[in-house]
Amino acid sequence: MRRPEPVLKKGRLEAFSDGVLAIVITIMVLELKVPHEAEWHALLPVLPVLLSYLLSFIYVGIYWNNHHHLLAAARRVNGAIMWANLHLLFWLSLVPFVTGWMGENAFAPAPTAAYGAILFMAAIAYVILERAILAIEPADSPLRRELAATFKDRISPVLYSSAIAVAFFRPWLSCLLYVAVAALWIVPDRRSERAVRARPSEEEP
Amino acid sequence: MRRPEPVLKKGRLEAFSDGVLAIVITIMVLELKVPHEAEWHALLPVLPVLLSYLLSFIYVGIYWNNHHHLLAAARRVNGAIMWANLHLLFWLSLVPFVTGWMGENAFAPAPTAAYGAILFMAAIAYVILERAILAIEPADSPLRRELAATFKDRISPVLYSSAIAVAFFRPWLSCLLYVAVAALWIVPDRRSERAVRARPSEEEP
Amino acid sequence: MRRPEPVLKKGRLEAFSDGVLAIVITIMVLELKVPHEAEWHALLPVLPVLLSYLLSFIYVGIYWNNHHHLLAAARRVNGAIMWANLHLLFWLSLVPFVTGWMGENAFAPAPTAAYGAILFMAAIAYVILERAILAIEPADSPLRRELAATFKDRISPVLYSSAIAVAFFRPWLSCLLYVAVAALWIVPDRRSERAVRARPSEEEP
Amino acid sequence: MRRPEPVLKKGRLEAFSDGVLAIVITIMVLELKVPHEAEWHALLPVLPVLLSYLLSFIYVGIYWNNHHHLLAAARRVNGAIMWANLHLLFWLSLVPFVTGWMGENAFAPAPTAAYGAILFMAAIAYVILERAILAIEPADSPLRRELAATFKDRISPVLYSSAIAVAFFRPWLSCLLYVAVAALWIVPDRRSERAVRARPSEEEP
Numbered sequence: 001m002r003r004p005e006p007v008l009k010k011g012r013l014e015a016f017s018d019g020v021l022a023i024v025i026t027i028m029v030l031e032l033k034v035p036h037e038a039e040w041h042a043l044l045p046v047l048p049v050l051l052s053y054l055l056s057f058i059y060v061g062i063y064w065n066n067h068h069h070l071l072a073a074a075r076r077v078n079g080a081i082m083w084a085n086l087h088l089l090f091w092l093s094l095v096p097f098v099t100g101w102m103g104e105n106a107f108a109p110a111p112t113a114a115y116g117a118i119l120f121m122a123a124i125a126y127v128i129l130e131r132a133i134l135a136i137e138p139a140d141s142p143l144r145r146e147l148a149a150t151f152k153d154r155i156s157p158v159l160y161s162s163a164i165a166v167a168f169f170r171p172w173l174s175c176l177l178y179v180a181v182a183a184l185w186i187v188p189d190r191r192s193e194r195a196v197r198a199r200p201s202e203e204e205p
Numbered sequence: 206m207r208r209p210e211p212v213l214k215k216g217r218l219e220a221f222s223d224g225v226l227a228i229v230i231t232i233m234v235l236e237l238k239v240p241h242e243a244e245w246h247a248l249l250p251v252l253p254v255l256l257s258y259l260l261s262f263i264y265v266g267i268y269w270n271n272h273h274h275l276l277a278a279a280r281r282v283n284g285a286i287m288w289a290n291l292h293l294l295f296w297l298s299l300v301p302f303v304t305g306w307m308g309e310n311a312f313a314p315a316p317t318a319a320y321g322a323i324l325f326m327a328a329i330a331y332v333i334l335e336r337a338i339l340a341i342e343p344a345d346s347p348l349r350r351e352l353a354a355t356f357k358d359r360i361s362p363v364l365y366s367s368a369i370a371v372a373f374f375r376p377w378l379s380c381l382l383y384v385a386v387a388a389l390w391i392v393p394d395r396r397s398e399r400a401v402r403a404r405p406s407e408e409e410p
Numbered sequence: 411m412r413r414p415e416p417v418l419k420k421g422r423l424e425a426f427s428d429g430v431l432a433i434v435i436t437i438m439v440l441e442l443k444v445p446h447e448a449e450w451h452a453l454l455p456v457l458p459v460l461l462s463y464l465l466s467f468i469y470v471g472i473y474w475n476n477h478h479h480l481l482a483a484a485r486r487v488n489g490a491i492m493w494a495n496l497h498l499l500f501w502l503s504l505v506p507f508v509t510g511w512m513g514e515n516a517f518a519p520a521p522t523a524a525y526g527a528i529l530f531m532a533a534i535a536y537v538i539l540e541r542a543i544l545a546i547e548p549a550d551s552p553l554r555r556e557l558a559a560t561f562k563d564r565i566s567p568v569l570y571s572s573a574i575a576v577a578f579f580r581p582w583l584s585c586l587l588y589v590a591v592a593a594l595w596i597v598p599d600r601r602s603e604r605a606v607r608a609r610p611s612e613e614e615p
Numbered sequence: 616m617r618r619p620e621p622v623l624k625k626g627r628l629e630a631f632s633d634g635v636l637a638i639v640i641t642i643m644v645l646e647l648k649v650p651h652e653a654e655w656h657a658l659l660p661v662l663p664v665l666l667s668y669l670l671s672f673i674y675v676g677i678y679w680n681n682h683h684h685l686l687a688a689a690r691r692v693n694g695a696i697m698w699a700n701l702h703l704l705f706w707l708s709l710v711p712f713v714t715g716w717m718g719e720n721a722f723a724p725a726p727t728a729a730y731g732a733i734l735f736m737a738a739i740a741y742v743i744l745e746r747a748i749l750a751i752e753p754a755d756s757p758l759r760r761e762l763a764a765t766f767k768d769r770i771s772p773v774l775y776s777s778a779i780a781v782a783f784f785r786p787w788l789s790c791l792l793y794v795a796v797a798a799l800w801i802v803p804d805r806r807s808e809r810a811v812r813a814r815p816s817e818e819e820p
Contacts, residue, residue, distance in 0.1 A: 012629055012687075015630060015633050016633045019634055023228055023637060026228040026298055027228075029299065031649065034306050038315050057298070068287075086672075093640070093641055096644060109653070110653050114658075219425075226429075230503070231433040231434060232433075232437070234504065239514055240511060262503070266496045270492055391493070425630060428627065429634055433634070436635055442709075449725055452725075467705055474701075475698075478628075482624060482627075
């Protein structure tokens with residue numbers, strides 16, 4: 001406790017992020033417009049919206065999971081981390097908008113490309129957040145070793161960019177790529193988990 | 206602390222679930238469209254929506270209650286539990302949609318069956334979450350004994366399935382079944398509560 | 411720790427209630443429909459909605475404040491308290507609906523009476539919650555003495571009922587009564603605060 | 616612990632504020648109406664709404680950041696602080712409304728002035744909250760020294776007022792002023808941070 005420690009409480013940053021992500025994941029369901037008819041076929045136009053909702057639900061779930069791991073591994077937070085975190089939340093808050101646009105237009109080219117663009121920006125924002133957290137970790141922090149860019153980090157932006165380009169010709173192929181990246185990430189990021197374990201455990205289990 | 210413990214914090218999983226459930230239970234009220242007229246009879250078309258809101262409020266309340274008990278009994282969380290939890294939240298996030306559809310169509314067959322289908326899926330998702338939590342409990346965990354399937358667990362899916370089938374002929378009978386299952390569960394799940402009490406208490410009361 | 415303690419965590423009940431109340435207090439703003447015109451007079455029809463929003467914001471604020479004090483004084487929670495709490499949240503979740511109805515119809519008789527009816531039900535629900543909390547307090551609990559019904563508790567339901575009756579003839583008088591009750595309660599309920607102070611302090615300040 | 620301490624828990628006030636701010640920052644995205652067409656040009660009318668959303672996102676982020684710092688520095692909360700906090704949240708809850716009005720009318724004079732008026736009121740409310748917190752700090756509190764009005768505090772209301780006046784002639788200039796104030800504040804308020812550090816650290820880092 002000799003050197004000055006940032007006084008920002010990690011817990012409140014986590015709570016705020018949890019709040020925003022919980023709202024983002026839930027208000028998407030408001031795009032599912034309740035049909036006025038009581039017949040099953042009235043659900044048909046809702047189907048693509050439901051599918052894009054499912055995809056986005058999984059993506060926000062992945063971000064929440066990895067965010068959870070990353071912050072559990074972070075020892076401290078400062079102003080830069082706060083703004084990097086808000087920047088990430090900004091792009092994720094646009095997910096319901098592009099989800100609705102893509103769903104209501106049944107995976108047409110422009111909305112499908114826009115969906116990929118938001119995912120791409122969120123991925124970049126996540127990397128910036130990782131860097132901001134590393135910047136105040138000590139030089140020998142195990143998190144530093146663990147977060148060294150790996151295959152998964154390198155391939156995701158490439159796949160998103162490809163999906164955006166492909167959307168103009170074969171939007172269904174873009175959707176397949178989005179599903180592929182989701183599948184790649186659905187396993188929670190075990191790197192930060194290992195990083196926490198490597199330092200003397202002061203966290204509750 | 207000798208064997209490696211998962212570092213995921215149970216508290217943050219609970220906070221995120223609380224956030225999503227709080228939003229799910231509250232945005233349903235947005236389906237209650239404010240009538241443009243200022244007369245009492247203007248509330249008449251809102252009545253079935255209000256009734257279905259009340260039913261869903263109770264159901265989400267039951268899930269929150271039991272989720273609360275189940276996680277209080279869980280000693281640790283891992284990636285599998287996180288995804289099982291998100292899977293449960295996904296089905297519960299669709300409750301406002303089917304509630305609105307059933308309410309606005311005054312308990313017509315298709316929406317009433319769809320309502321039962323979502324409840325059925327949520328029930329299955331809850332069982333999967335229970336199994337994921339048990340999977341990392343020690344062999345002699347009291348939770349293991351307590352969560353051994355009981356009458357209530359066995360009868361609920363049967364009642365939901367019956368309600369779905371019956372909805373096509375007598376939707377009001379399905380609603381009666383939904384109310385019956387809710388009544389069955391409204392008593393919070395005391396099994397996990399007992400399981401916690403059976404192990405040395407480290408929880409605050 | 412000898413006698414069996416309920417294992418429900420008070421913290422999670424508080425967190426869930428905070429979530430629901432935060433959403434209730436905020437989604438009311440969605441009833442403020444953004445005018446399509448860019449002139450000041452376009453705000454005129456929004457004015458009664460804004461006024462009713464302000465009144466409801468204060469009411470939900472009062473409930474949050476008193477709920478906060480009451481639960482800080484409660485030593486433990488059980489299933490009955492949970493359901494009494496959900497019952498209170500149910501009535502409060504209907505506040506945005508009646509606020510919108512009253513505001514959009516500029517304080518017409520029926521909506522103004524409906525507004526009072528929801529406030530009346532919420533007041534009853536709050537008393538039920540108080541009783542549920544007292545039921546598991548020890549016989550000599552200072553909270554028991556403090557919550558003995560006082561003038562404020564007795565007069566509020568009387569004023570709400572009067573407001574409902576009066577709404578059919580002079581709705582503006584009802585609104586005045588709602589404002590009066592709010593003014594009466596705006597001072598946070600110091601009774602539970604004193605009750606906490608009377609017992610050996612284990613709470614953080 | 617000899618003198619009577621207020622029993623209100625700071626944590627719950629922070630949690631409730633986090634909830635409201637998380638909802639305020641996220642429901643603004645609902646003003647981004649999903650276009651019915653699937654072409655890129657369909658995004659054009661959304662653009663000013665998106666820009667005003669971005670500005671408001673940053674403002675709410677600033678308030679959350681500074682609120683976070685301020686409350687971390689506060690040692691205790693009482694009823695006056697609670698109501699000062701609710702007063703601040705009230706003005707911030709109106710941000711989505713004026714954001715939507717300004718965005719949908721592409722920064723027309725009246726909505727742009729209204730936007731500044733809400734920012735002005737929120738700034739006043741923040742100062743009131745600071746004063747309410749100082750009122751119960753001891754005379755020698757470092758927070759007292761730190762919160763002594765500085766350049767930034769004095770200039771912000773002046774800039775907001777100017778922006779309101781200017782909006783009637785050159786709305787784009789008002790927007791520039793809003794951006795300028797945001798840039799001024801984007802650095803989190805380090806004063807309270809230093810105040811915490813100056814007292815014996817009982818906070819976690």
